[in-house]
Amino acid sequence: MFRKILIANRGEIAVRVIRACREMGIPSVAVYSEADRTALHVRIADEAVFIGPSPAAESYLDMDRLVEAARRTGAEAVHPGYGFLAENADFARRLEREKLVFIGPNADALELVGDKVRARRTMEKAGVPIIPGMKTTPTDIAEFEAAAAALGFPVIVKASAGGGGKGMRVVNAPESLAAALDAGRREAKSAFGDESVYLEKYLEAPRHVEFQVLADRHGRTVHLFERECSIQRRHQKIVEESPSPALDPELRAAMGETAVKAMKAAGYDNAGTVEFLLDAGRRFYFLEVNARLQVEHPVTELVTGVDLVRQQIRIAAGEPLEFGQEDLHQRGHAIECRVYAEDPARNFLPSSGRILVFEEPKGPGVRHDGGIAAGWDVPIFYDPILAKLIVWAEDRARACDRMAAALSDYVLLGVRTTIPFLREVIAHPAFREGRLDTGFIGKHFEGWSEKPAGVETTRLALAAAAFADATGMGRRSSGATDASGPSSAPTPWTSIGRWRMGRE
Amino acid sequence: MEFEYLLDGTPRKITLERLESGWTIRDGEAAAQVEIRQISEHELLLLSGDTAHRVLIARDGDRLFVRLDGREVLLTEPGEHRGRSAGGEAGASGDGRRIIAPMPGKVIKVCVAAGEAVRKNQTLVIVEAMKMENEIKAASDGAVVKVHVTAGELVDAERTLIELEPAGTPKEAK
Numbered sequence: 090m091f092r093k094i095l096i097a098n099r100g101e102i103a104v105r106v107i108r109a110c111r112e113m114g115i116p117s118v119a120v121y122s123e124a125d126r127t128a129l130h131v132r133i134a135d136e137a138v139f140i141g142p143s144p145a146a147e148s149y150l151d152m153d154r155l156v157e158a159a160r161r162t163g164a165e166a167v168h169p170g171y172g173f174l175a176e177n178a179d180f181a182r183r184l185e186r187e188k189l190v191f192i193g194p195n196a197d198a199l200e201l202v203g204d205k206v207r208a209r210r211t212m213e214k215a216g217v218p219i220i221p222g223m224k225t226t227p228t229d230i231a232e233f234e235a236a237a238a239a240l241g242f243p244v245i246v247k248a249s250a251g252g253g254g255k256g257m258r259v260v261n262a263p264e265s266l267a268a269a270l271d272a273g274r275r276e277a278k279s280a281f282g283d284e285s286v287y288l289e290k291y292l293e294a295p296r297h298v299e300f301q302v303l304a305d306r307h308g309r310t311v312h313l314f315e316r317e318c319s320i321q322r323r324h325q326k327i328v329e330e331s332p333s334p335a336l337d338p339e340l341r342a343a344m345g346e347t348a349v350k351a352m353k354a355a356g357y358d359n360a361g362t363v364e365f366l367l368d369a370g371r372r373f374y375f376l377e378v379n380a381r382l383q384v385e386h387p388v389t390e391l392v393t394g395v396d397l398v399r400q401q402i403r404i405a406a407g408e409p410l411e412f413g414q415e416d417l418h419q420r421g422h423a424i425e426c427r428v429y430a431e432d433p434a435r436n437f438l439p440s441s442g443r444i445l446v447f448e449e450p451k452g453p454g455v456r457h458d459g460g461i462a463a464g465w466d467v468p469i470f471y472d473p474i475l476a477k478l479i480v481w482a483e484d485r486a487r488a489c490d491r492m493a494a495a496l497s498d499y500v501l502l503g504v505r506t507t508i509p510f511l512r513e514v515i516a517h518p519a520f521r522e523g524r525l526d527t528g529f530i531g532k533h534f535e536g537w538s539e540k541p542a543g544v545e546t547t548r549l550a551l552a553a554a555a556f557a558d559a560t561g562m563g564r565r566s567s568g569a570t571d572a573s574g575p576s577s578a579p580t581p582w583t584s585i586g587r588w589r590m591g592r593e
Numbered sequence: 594m595e596f597e598y599l600l601d602g603t604p605r606k607i608t609l610e611r612l613e614s615g616w617t618i619r620d621g622e623a624a625a626q627v628e629i630r631q632i633s634e635h636e637l638l639l640l641s642g643d644t645a646h647r648v649l650i651a652r653d654g655d656r657l658f659v660r661l662d663g664r665e666v667l668l669t670e671p672g673e674h675r676g677r678s679a680g681g682e683a684g685a686s687g688d689g690r691r692i693i694a695p696m697p698g699k700v701i702k703v704c705v706a707a708g709e710a711v712r713k714n715q716t717l718v719i720v721e722a723m724k725m726e727n728e729i730k731a732a733s734d735g736a737v738v739k740v741h742v743t744a745g746e747l748v749d750a751e752r753t754l755i756e757l758e759p760a761g762t763p764k765e766a767k
Contacts, residue, residue, distance in 0.1 A: 353642030438696045439722040446635045469697045473723040502651040502658035521668035542664045550659040551607035552618040553648040555596035556629050
C-alpha cells in the first residue's frame with residue numbers, strides 16, 4: 090500500500106479523499122492555491138503544500154507544481170478527485186514517468202473514453218447502443234450545419250473533451266447554431282483546454298441513469314448498480330438517487346451488463362461510471378464514460394455499503410477486488426442534494442462571500458460531504474459546489490422525508506445557496522412519485538422563485554434584527570469594519586443600556 | 594425605538610420597547626410581547642407566547658442574514674442602497690441605463706461597442722464566474738453610450754460594465 094497520497098484537488102472531494110486515507114492509515118498531502126489558504130481540506134490534511142495563485146490554471150491545473158509537491162512530500166500516489174486533472178491522460182502519463190501512481194484508470198483507457206467521439210465509435214463497435222450524432226469534431230461550420238440538418242433539430246453541442254455539463258448548448262434552430270458552437274468552444278477551452286465540439290441529437294426529456302463500475306487490474310469488472318441523475322439545471326446534476334425509480338430487475342440487469350461490457354471494451358480499470366439516457370420506451374443509449382470518482386458517488390456507497398474511494402486506492406495499489414458481482418446488493422434508498430453557491434432569488438447567479446454561520450444537518454441516515462466552514466470566504470475561481478447532503482432510508486418515501494427534514498435543518502448564512510430550491514424540488518409531487526426526466530426543472534420550476542416568508546416569521550425576523558442592531562450582536566465575524574458594541578453578552582439575559590437607531 | 598430595514602427592496606419598520614421582563618414588538622398596528630434570550634454570538638431565542646423560535650443571525654456589511662422557522666430572511670440596512678435587484682435578471686440595474694456585473698467574475702467577451710444600437714435581450718457582455726458563463730443582456734432597446742470594461746478583466750459585483758441610453762421608442766420595431 091502507498092506510504093503517502095497527495096490529493097490534487099480542493100473542496101469537498103479533497104476532504105472526502107483525505108478522510109478515506111486517514112481510515113486506511115495513509116498520511117495525506119493537500120495542495121492549495123492562494124484563494125484556498127484557509128480552506129477545510131488544508132486544515133484537515135496531514136500536510137499541505139502551497140501550489141500557486143488562485144486561478145486554477147496556475148495552481149490546481151499546473152502539473153509541474155503538483156509533481157513538485159508530491160516529490161517534496163514523498164507522496165507515492167496522487168488522487169485527482171473530480172474535475173481539474175481527474176480525466177487528463179497527459180497528467181496520468183506524466184505521473185507514470187515521474188514514478189508516481191495515478192489513482193484512476195490507466196492512461197490509454199482514460200484517453201479513449203475522454204475523447205467522447207472516439208468513445209462513441211468504440212462503444213458502437215462493441216455493440217453498446219449510442220445516441221445518434223457526429224463521430225468527428227470538424228472546425229468547418231458547414232459540416233456542423235450539414236450534420237444538424239441530417240439529425241434534425243433540436244441538437245446539442247458537446248465538448249469532445251467534456252463532462253459535467255461544461256461546453257454543452259442545446260440548439261433549437263439553424264440560426265442559433267453558430268453562436269452555440271462559439272459559446273460551447275469557449276467554455277470547453279476554459280474548462281478542459283480543448284475546444285473540440287461535436288453534435289448529437291438532443292433527446293427530449295429522457296431519464297439520466299448511470300452505472301457505477303469498479304474494475305481491478307486482474308481482469309475483474311463489476312457494477313455497483315445505478316444512480317438516477319435526471320434532476321438537472323443547466324445540464325448540471327443537482328439531485329441524484331439510487332435505486333432509480335424507473336428500473337425493474339430485468340432492465341437493471343441489462344443495463345448493468347452493458348455497462349460492464351462498455352468498460353471492458355475500453356480496457357478500463359479503477360472506478361468509473363457509464364452514463365446512459367433512458368427514453369420513455371425503456372430504450373437506453375450510451376452517453377459517456379466518466380473516468381473518475383463522481384460527485385454523486387455517495388448514494389452508491391450508502392446503498393451498497395462499499396467505500397468507493399477506498400476501492401480506488403486499493404485498485405491503484407494493484408490489489409484485487411474483494412467481491413464479485415453476486416456479492417453486491419442494493420439495500421434501501423439513498424438521495425443526494427448538491428448545495429451550490431448560487432442565489433436562487435437572482436436567477437442562480439454564482440454567489441461568493443464569507444460563510445458567517447454554518448450548521449450541517451445531523452441524525453440517523455444523514456451524511457454531509459462538505460468542504461466549507463464558518464469564517465471561510467467562498468472564492469469565485471472554482472466550481473460553485475459547496476457540499477453534498479446525502480440521506481439513506483429503508484425506502485424512497487422515507488428517504489424523501491429524511492432529505493426534506495435535513496434540508497430544513499441546514500444552516501448556511503452569508504452566502505446564498507440552492508437549499509431553498511432543493512427543498513421545493515424534494516417536496517414536489519412529481520418528485521415524490523418518481524416521475525423524473527431531464528426536463529423536470531424546466532417543466533416544474535420555470536421562472537421559480539421562493540415564496541416570501543410568512544407575516545409572523547418576517548415580523549420576528551425584523552425584531553431579531555432590531556435586537557441585534559441594538560446590542561451589536563453578530564458583528565464580530567462579519568469582517569473588520571465595525572468594532573462598536575458588545576458582541577456577546579456575559580449573561581443569558583441581555584440588557585440594553587443605550588438605544589440607537591438602526592442606522593448608524 | 595424604531596428600526597428600519599429593506600426587505601426585498603421594500604422598507605420595513607419595526608419598533609422594540611423594553612418591558613420589565615421582555616420586549617414589545619410593534620409592526621404597524623400589530624403588537625406582541627416577547628422574551629429575547631441571547632444564546633451565543635449568532636443565536637437568539639425568541640419566546641413568543643408559548644412558542645420558542647430559534648433565531649440565527651449574522652451580519653455582512655449592510656446585510657443582515659436572519660434565519661428562523663426554517664427560513665432565511667435577508668434584510669438590508671437602509672441608506673446605502675446598493676442597487677441590487679431582488680429577483681431580477683442578470684445585469685438589470687435600477688434605472689436600466691447602467692449595466693452592472695451581477696456577481697464578481699471575469700469578463701470573457703464584450704459583445705458591443707460604444708455608439709452601437711442594441712435590442713432588448715441582446716447579449717452585451719459575457720462574465721464568467723465559477724466556471725459558468727453568464728450572459729448580461731440589455732433590459733430594453735437602446736444605444737451603447739460607453740463600455741467600461743475589456744475582455745479578460747476581473748470585475749467586482751455591481752461594477753458598471755456598460756452604459757446604455759434606452760430608446761424612447763424602439764427604432765426598428767420588428
